[in-house]
Amino acid sequence: MTREPNTRLADLFALAGWSKGELARLVNRQAAVMGHPQLATDTSRVRRWIDMGESPRDPVPKVLAALFTERLGRVVTIEDLGFGRRGRAGRGQSTDVLPWPPERTAAVLTEFTGMDLMLNRRGLVGAGAALTAGSALSSAMHDWLHNDAALAKDAPRFHDPLGQRTAHADAAYDRYDAAPVGSTEIDALEHSVDVFRRWDAARGGGLQRKAVVGQLNEVGGMLSYRHPEHLQRRLWGVAANLAVLAGWMSHDVGLEPTAQKYFVIAAHAAREGGDRPRAGEALSRAARQMVHLGRPDDALDLMKLAQSGSGSETLPRTRAMLCTIEAWAQASMGRGQAMRRTLGEAEELFVSDKGDVPPPSWMQMFDEADLHGMQALAYRTLAEHDPSAAPIAQQHAKEALVLRTSGHQRSVIFDYISMASACFLGNDPEQADTYARLALVTIGETSSHRTWDRLREMYRLTGKYAGSPVVDELRQELKLVLPQGPRPGRPAGEERGTAV
Numbered sequence: 001m002t003r004e005p006n007t008r009l010a011d012l013f014a015l016a017g018w019s020k021g022e023l024a025r026l027v028n029r030q031a032a033v034m035g036h037p038q039l040a041t042d043t044s045r046v047r048r049w050i051d052m053g054e055s056p057r058d059p060v061p062k063v064l065a066a067l068f069t070e071r072l073g074r075v076v077t078i079e080d081l082g083f084g085r086r087g088r089a090g091r092g093q094s095t096d097v098l099p100w101p102p103e104r105t106a107a108v109l110t111e112f113t114g115m116d117l118m119l120n121r122r123g124l125v126g127a128g129a130a131l132t133a134g135s136a137l138s139s140a141m142h143d144w145l146h147n148d149a150a151l152a153k154d155a156p157r158f159h160d161p162l163g164q165r166t167a168h169a170d171a172a173y174d175r176y177d178a179a180p181v182g183s184t185e186i187d188a189l190e191h192s193v194d195v196f197r198r199w200d201a202a203r204g205g206g207l208q209r210k211a212v213v214g215q216l217n218e219v220g221g222m223l224s225y226r227h228p229e230h231l232q233r234r235l236w237g238v239a240a241n242l243a244v245l246a247g248w249m250s251h252d253v254g255l256e257p258t259a260q261k262y263f264v265i266a267a268h269a270a271r272e273g274g275d276r277p278r279a280g281e282a283l284s285r286a287a288r289q290m291v292h293l294g295r296p297d298d299a300l301d302l303m304k305l306a307q308s309g310s311g312s313e314t315l316p317r318t319r320a321m322l323c324t325i326e327a328w329a330q331a332s333m334g335r336g337q338a339m340r341r342t343l344g345e346a347e348e349l350f351v352s353d354k355g356d357v358p359p360p361s362w363m364q365m366f367d368e369a370d371l372h373g374m375q376a377l378a379y380r381t382l383a384e385h386d387p388s389a390a391p392i393a394q395q396h397a398k399e400a401l402v403l404r405t406s407g408h409q410r411s412v413i414f415d416y417i418s419m420a421s422a423c424f425l426g427n428d429p430e431q432a433d434t435y436a437r438l439a440l441v442t443i444g445e446t447s448s449h450r451t452w453d454r455l456r457e458m459y460r461l462t463g464k465y466a467g468s469p470v471v472d473e474l475r476q477e478l479k480l481v482l483p484q485g486p487r488p489g490r491p492a493g494e495e496r497g498t499a500v
Contacts (some may be wrong), residue, residue: 001215004052004356005052006049007082008080009049009081009083010050010066012068012076014406016068017247020043020047030063034063038142039063045315053467061083065078065080066115069115075112075261076118088340105118112262116213117213131295132297133292134300134302135193136266137301139287140302145267145280154265181222189235190361193241196215196242196245197362198407200248200252201365201411202410203409206249207447212245212246212249219242220239222256233274236269236270239273240266240267241278242284243265244266250262251450254449256289260286263286263289266282275316275360278307278362280306283305283306284303284306287299290329291303298330299325299329300329303325306318307322310322317349318349318359319365321374323345324344324374324375324378325374327375327378328377328381331379332381347371350368368403369408373414376399377418377420379392379422380393380425383421387426389404394422394423416438416439417436417439417453417455421454421461424462424465429470433458433471433474436474436478456482459479459482462474
């Protein structure tokens with residue numbers, strides 16, 4: 001016991017709105033449901049947890065995590081509650097400090113995905129879940145990502161990432177009883193990643209997110225065994241790819257703090273497998289998320305780390321993709337000269353990639369169409385500050401639409417919206433109306449909330465042309481189809497609704 005308040009638990013307790021007596025009764029009831037009918041908690045014990053930093057014994061931390069997760073409508077882990085593992089006292093500070101030591105990655109992955117799967121988000125609004133600033137993430141992870149000596153060891157050499165197994169510990173953490181796997185099983189897992197990735201590109205993240213999280217949870221269980229080096233490396237790669245997908249799909253449906261946690265888990269998993277370029281790409285996803293949420297300065301902090309930490313083995317096409325994200329952040333801040341310079345670098349890197357080295361699976365979605373799509377988005381964003389950028393945005397959007405192949409429906413919708421928005425910014429409302437209606441026709445085919453966010457931004461641009469019969473009709477149609485409620489991601493919590 002620290003005799004210092006556990007401020008993390010106190011903050012979550014205040015958000016939950018329970019009394020100490022209520023929480024004690026809920027703990028006893030939930031513990032019985034989870035197979036611990038002998039547990040008896042009272043008000044005074046809850047008070048000691050909060051006010052004196054006392055760390056309860058297992059299985060209470062897990063019970064509390066389950067209760068707060070369900071109450072707040074977002075994943076709450078044991079570390080979020082200020083409790084260390086294996087009975088260490090909580091000082092109101094989480095032991096979930098970045099970066100995690102190697103033995104923590106599989107444990108965090110398994111616990112977080114398990115809680116995410118348990119959570120029923122329908123009708124719930126997250127309370128108080130905050131995104132970590134890009135500068136805080138990059139500062140915490142810089143030395144860890146650049147530590148070549150540790151990377152040279154590749155996957156960590158430990159048998160059990162959750163520590164020494166005991167019957168008591170197994171009851172507390174409900175470990176998945178996985179068995180060692182061979183190359184055939186990992187082949188199947190890698191194939192499943194490709195299937196999920198194609199589904200996400202075509203239909204958005206809403207319909208398959210839980211399936212991806214469930215698969216990631218299974219892989220976390222597999223990682224609790226020490227496999228031969230080549231298999232362990234591949235398993236960490238599967239974990240990294242699934243975590244990126246889980247994060248991207250979570251971002252796609254507006255679960256922003258959850259998405260950020262998955263991106264960080266992905267970076268850790270990639271590094272455990274010795275794949276520094278993959279770790280950098282995972283952080284670049286968090287940067288894209290930051291730009292989408294109106295925090296381009298945080299995005300630039302993350303991109304500096306993603307680019308410097310990716311290592312010299314990063315292929316030119318991957319580096320080109322990273323440049324496009326940096327350019328989008330620069331455009332959001334009105335830095336036109338810097339954006340143009342960065343996009344020029346992206347183009348040079350892209351054409352310099354001769355394809356003699358096969359790209360990793362996670363880069364196969366970034367092709368020439370995506371390059372033009374990101375350029376269109378960057379110039380369209382800059383056109384808010386400099387209208388002369390609008391025609392260039394239109395050119396790139398048209399190129400992207402010509403080059404798009406089947407199976408990329410969400411990207412096509414983004415291209416339509418970029419084109420329409422650039423036309424509105426470039427004083428061409430008639431052509432804007434054409435592309436806006438193409439977006440409206442196809443947007444219902446995906447489960448992507450981000451497409452609605454972009455459509456909402458386009459709707460804002462139509463205000464300049466209010467009074468025009470064509471635009472007024474479009475505005476009425478947009479009002480009818482745009483979901484109502486707070487825009488996802490803008491508040492601190494994980495709110496799922498949207499508004500005009």
